[in-house]
Amino acid sequence: MSAVTEAGPAGVGPAGAGAAVGAGWNRPGGLALRRRVVDRVATGLSIAATAVVLLALGSILLTLLVRGLPGLSLATLVRTMAPPGSNGGLANAIVGSLVQTGFAAAIGTPVGLLTGIYLSEYARDGRVVDVVRFVSDMMLSAPSILVGLFVYMLLVMPFGHFSGLSGGIALAVLFVPVVVRTTEDMLRLVPLTMR
Known part of the structure; x- marks a missing residue:
């Protein structure tokens, strides 16, 4: 070589x-x-x-x-909104957020808990259970902007004005699948001997 x-x-x-x-x-x-x-x-x-x-x-x-x-300051948090161009407060926004969140929880918690308990404890595998789980998973992954647009078209456009009720319903639609999935998953972790 x-x-x-x-x-x-x-x-x-x-x-x-x-x-x-x-x-x-x-x-x-x-x-x-x-x-x-x-x-x-x-x-x-x-x-x-x-x-x-x-x-x-x-x-x-x-x-x-x-x-x-x-x-x-404390006054900013407790005063109501002033006319445009002047110093206003955030009281309306804070109270409105709390009311909408409470309304969404009042709607979403019972519906989500009952659905999660049903899926975990009582439902047998079948077509209806599969559809409910599929819809719940799809709603869980739905962007909030789409839910907002849906509620806007359903409730705001026909009535011609915005309302706290519309915001609460949109938030409840986002709230329900989270409660359903969490309830079902947590109940499935409980051993059969303790159910």
Whole structure:
């Protein structure tokens, strides 16, 4: 065999080909060294990306605190809205959110609990049970904007104005599948001897 076609010391290419370029990668411990280098580079890039994201979030939070804290007081939380252009309060928004959430919980909790209990304890596997589970899973993964548009077309457009009732119903539609799935899963964890 000639020197040109003879394998080099690492068994790759002609004799001496890997000696100058990348010779460290071809040595017996070279693969481990290469993996360590790649790991360190990837770790460094991950840390740098995390730092950039945290810096952006920190900047947003700092701006929010610097500009928002001077306007935040107890009066802001308990006063009602003032006419546009003047300083107003958040009482209407806070009370409205609490009322809508309470309304959604009052509708969604009993429906979700009863459905979850039925699916877990009483239902036998069958077509109806499969359909109920499928619809519940689909509603669970439905985007909230679609539920909002559905309730908007169903309740807001026919009556011609917004209402807290419409918001509460939209929230209840989002609430029910979460309660159904949680109830069913938790009841299935209970051993049969304790049911």
